[in-house]
Amino acid sequence: MRVALFITCFNDTLFPGSGRAVVSVLERLGHTVDFPTEQTCCGQMHFNTGYRRDAAPLVTRFARTFAEYDAVVTPSASCAGMVRENHPLLAEQYGDTALQRQVDELMPRVHEFTEFLTDVLGVTDVGAHFPRRVAYHPTCHSLRGLRLGDRPQRLLSAVDGLELVDLPSADSCCGFGGTFAVKNADTSNVMLADKTAAVRASGAEVLCAADNSCLLHIGGGLSRQGDRVRSMHLAEILASTEGEPW
Amino acid sequence: MVSDPRSRGVIWLGSPAFPEAARTALADEQLRANLKRATGTIRDKRLAVAAELDDWEELRDSAAAIKKRVSRHLDHYLLALEASVTAAGGTVHWASDAAEANRIVTELVRATGESEVVKVKSMATQEIGLNEHLAEVGITAYETDLAELIVQLGDDRPSHILVPAIHKNRTEVRDLFVAEMGHWGQPAPEDLSDDPRELAEAARLHLREKFLTAKVAVSGANFAVADTGTVMVVESEGNGRMCLTLPETLITVMGIEKVIPTWQDLEVFLQLLPRSSTGERMNPYTSTWTGTTEGDGPRDFHLVLLDNGRTDTLADETGRQALACIRCSACLNVCPVFERTGGHAYGSVYPGPIGAVLTPQLVGVENAASLPFASTLCGACYDACPVKINIPEVLTHLRVKAVEGKGRASAEALAMKAAATVLDSPRLLAAAQRAAALGGKVLAREGRIGRLPGPLSGWSDTRDTPAPPAESFRTWWRKNRKEERP
Numbered sequence: 001m002r003v004a005l006f007i008t009c010f011n012d013t014l015f016p017g018s019g020r021a022v023v024s025v026l027e028r029l030g031h032t033v034d035f036p037t038e039q040t041c042c043g044q045m046h047f048n049t050g051y052r053r054d055a056a057p058l059v060t061r062f063a064r065t066f067a068e069y070d071a072v073v074t075p076s077a078s079c080a081g082m083v084r085e086n087h088p089l090l091a092e093q094y095g096d097t098a099l100q101r102q103v104d105e106l107m108p109r110v111h112e113f114t115e116f117l118t119d120v121l122g123v124t125d126v127g128a129h130f131p132r133r134v135a136y137h138p139t140c141h142s143l144r145g146l147r148l149g150d151r152p153q154r155l156l157s158a159v160d161g162l163e164l165v166d167l168p169s170a171d172s173c174c175g176f177g178g179t180f181a182v183k184n185a186d187t188s189n190v191m192l193a194d195k196t197a198a199v200r201a202s203g204a205e206v207l208c209a210a211d212n213s214c215l216l217h218i219g220g221g222l223s224r225q226g227d228r229v230r231s232m233h234l235a236e237i238l239a240s241t242e243g244e245p246w
Numbered sequence: 247m248v249s250d251p252r253s254r255g256v257i258w259l260g261s262p263a264f265p266e267a268a269r270t271a272l273a274d275e276q277l278r279a280n281l282k283r284a285t286g287t288i289r290d291k292r293l294a295v296a297a298e299l300d301d302w303e304e305l306r307d308s309a310a311a312i313k314k315r316v317s318r319h320l321d322h323y324l325l326a327l328e329a330s331v332t333a334a335g336g337t338v339h340w341a342s343d344a345a346e347a348n349r350i351v352t353e354l355v356r357a358t359g360e361s362e363v364v365k366v367k368s369m370a371t372q373e374i375g376l377n378e379h380l381a382e383v384g385i386t387a388y389e390t391d392l393a394e395l396i397v398q399l400g401d402d403r404p405s406h407i408l409v410p411a412i413h414k415n416r417t418e419v420r421d422l423f424v425a426e427m428g429h430w431g432q433p434a435p436e437d438l439s440d441d442p443r444e445l446a447e448a449a450r451l452h453l454r455e456k457f458l459t460a461k462v463a464v465s466g467a468n469f470a471v472a473d474t475g476t477v478m479v480v481e482s483e484g485n486g487r488m489c490l491t492l493p494e495t496l497i498t499v500m501g502i503e504k505v506i507p508t509w510q511d512l513e514v515f516l517q518l519l520p521r522s523s524t525g526e527r528m529n530p531y532t533s534t535w536t537g538t539t540e541g542d543g544p545r546d547f548h549l550v551l552l553d554n555g556r557t558d559t560l561a562d563e564t565g566r567q568a569l570a571c572i573r574c575s576a577c578l579n580v581c582p583v584f585e586r587t588g589g590h591a592y593g594s595v596y597p598g599p600i601g602a603v604l605t606p607q608l609v610g611v612e613n614a615a616s617l618p619f620a621s622t623l624c625g626a627c628y629d630a631c632p633v634k635i636n637i638p639e640v641l642t643h644l645r646v647k648a649v650e651g652k653g654r655a656s657a658e659a660l661a662m663k664a665a666a667t668v669l670d671s672p673r674l675l676a677a678a679q680r681a682a683a684l685g686g687k688v689l690a691r692e693g694r695i696g697r698l699p700g701p702l703s704g705w706s707d708t709r710d711t712p713a714p715p716a717e718s719f720r721t722w723w724r725k726n727r728k729e730e731r732p
Binding site: 007009011012013014016017019020023035037038039040041043045046047048049050051052054055057058061140141143144145171172173175176177178179180181182183184185186187188189190191192193216217219220221223224 | 264265268269272278586622623628629649669670671675678679694707708711712722724
């Protein structure tokens, strides 16, 4: 199986560690991961902010870059959702039939990281060790977009030493919403305050999610509030071992 | 006839854009606590009663299919409705916009020689500003739904589709009853407490006087059945039933999208609506009437079919799904934004997620351009919607229109264009990453960036941002992995 990592522009720039973690977990499970360097961005920010036309060339680039792979794995639920839900739409709106066909053929092979582990590889125990109290925040795109269900929790529960704690009102949006956090900063701040209070109430030492964008927002709030809860991508927890803690 | 979208009512003129309008509610911690409790309670009730039906998802699919069929053949069903209502002894009027609907209702009331009407809770008449219009021509409209009465007595605006006075607590209601009821009719007892039972009793006595004297009633409609001409109002208090049965003349103002093909379709909607709306298996009062019946109920029945921007909405293939709305308000109750801002921030009679997609379409996106952005696209509304309106999809669709309205030369559009150029080139992206790492070094203290300038200050006021790492993923890959591979 030819596996490609779609790192996403956001992780590539701000959270390269999450990409290294995905590579580390997949290699530990015996797979070879490729990183086609022509990849850039899925176009989510442009699409969600009303600049669909600007996102259209990125659809062509994505389809071309990953066409040859059996599986495209990404550590971002929202980017996976953007690709699977909206690339076909953009291809229809701005592309020709060749692009539409290319996109339609590729879509079933695009997987969010926890989906790929549980559904494609059939693994829940990835041999990780992480002796911390961990809360999992199901981001909106994980929960209601991709319907990841309990896949992340199953993976986390299998981690040696890890104690998974409940996050109160977990399914409530954290208030990030991409450019929402800038355009409606006041509303976003109030939602953030409720989420950081929930994280504190959970008693977790580490907050994880399947998307670094929401974690940037929640973690940024926790940091500003002087809280010591560490936020990290779920892939980094799964990459952690007794010999090489993350 | 094409009318100026701004004259369609729907939006409250002078309301600021959403981010600014939201500030008042966000600063009011008591209001936010009330909203959180109220929406949380109804949210749990809805989930419990929806879970009782093992065909809930199939019901949602059916409802969406029926509404889709109606929107595709709306002309046909409206003419069928007109024919069946007329055959049953009613009179049908067509109103292209708010002004025309208000004019029709005014003429109908004047023809009765009355100067007072009682009202059943209705979104359509609020949308067209009927009460205000009637007041201008000397006709007093009395709201008889308890929550609408509270809004009317307070010279206030509704903040929720189902519970329009959700922003008022019971002490505020008590004060309002004592101060204002006397100006409108039967006064409230001076020693009125804020006990809900006492408040309800005061409202009952106040309203009973209206029911027994009113000769004309105005209502909206939840559904109208094309093949039988039957109109339906679904409610909880029975006050609507009083208005629909006691007066001699009944005038119903109904959005054209409320028509459904057959009586049997109600089987689907009456399972979905109460459960989604109040979280009940069935609502207490469901009134249906078909034209007029000798010796039973109103002698005259008029049905005013209101367009007011709906045909424009129908022309948009993605946006038209908003017309499927059955006004249950489930989307409001699950919305994390509405829970914090309340309804007034939306500046429209239609608040919450459905308002964010319906209002801009009814009045033109350029007249409500901040509303499609008043959402994190979290998707809770879509999951809760009993007729499966894909609200996030319509929101991003309307954002395109909002952006086009601002022009390609706005600061945001230019920044987005520049970002798109960088993001479509691995070489430029890598250069931007190196620049970001350098900039981060300058700005960051202990690996964290504090305050950011300009439009980003709203972000950095409450959040630290990690400094971009010295090495992007693609740089790490090039150094560590690429040369290992052929």
